[in-house]
Amino acid sequence: MTLNVQFITMIAMVLSGLYLGIIQETFRRFSIHWRSRRVLAYFMEISFWLTQTLLLYYLLFRVNSGELRLYVFAAVLLGFSVYQVLVAKAYRWLLEHIIRIVLMCFRFVENVVNVLFITPVKFIIQVVVTCILFVLQTLMRIISFAGKLLLTPVFWIFRTLFGILPKNIQDNLYKSAGFYSTIKNTCRKWVKKILFKRR
Structure with a gap:
């Protein structure tokens, strides 16, 4: 390895140490978001x-094979030390400023x-x-009103016919109506019990 290659390698590794300090500081700043999750943190x-080891070795491979x-x-440690002594404080301030600007933009x-x-x-x-909902309510009111208009004459006719019937037939019809009403109420109770048990 020539002297020129050694010199370029030294410069590259010092810069790599500086980069390692910057990227490590950035990683530590964002690691607070997954620190509580131990598996994810590991x-x-x-x-x-x-990733950083592979990147540094790739750079070294490009410089001196x-x-x-x-x-x-030693050069990597020198670059990392330069970051800690001269750049760390300024970079922390810059990183927080960038994060604040990004959050404001977001x-x-x-x-x-x-x-x-x-x-x-x-x-x-x-x-x-x-x-x-307004259209449906309006339609329901119209249908209800139309149903009342149509069923009222029919109700009057049945009521008139019922009044003409003999007394014994009227009594039988009242009993039948009561029986069917009892069956209807019983069915409703069963349905409510079944639905309540399923819930």
Whole structure:
């Protein structure tokens, strides 16, 4: 490995250490969202470090064909130390600022979508449902009124005919009506009991 390649390797590994400090800080900042879930936390931690190891080794492979030397690890540690001493505080501030801006943009977009799409759709649905219910209620009232108009003359005719019938036939009809009413009430009680037991 030539001196030029060694120099490029050193620079690349120092920058890699700096990158590792930045990405590790970012990962720690977002890890609070899954820290309470132990299995997910282990999975994310292992995945993170495996990914970073592969990325660093890929960079090393592109620079010096993947030759591992002691100074490579020293350069990575140097870059990581530079981040901790000189960059960490400023990057934490910048990261929090970026997160705050992203959240503000997200809330703005959410409010715009809510105002322009969700709220009008809800209002239209409420208007449509109200109109349908009003039409159904109106139809039911019309049908009820028409039924009363049609059945009232029939009721009068049956009442007149019933009054003409002999007394014994009227008594038998009253008894039959009472019997059928008892059967009807009994059936209703059975249905209520069955439905109550199923619930």
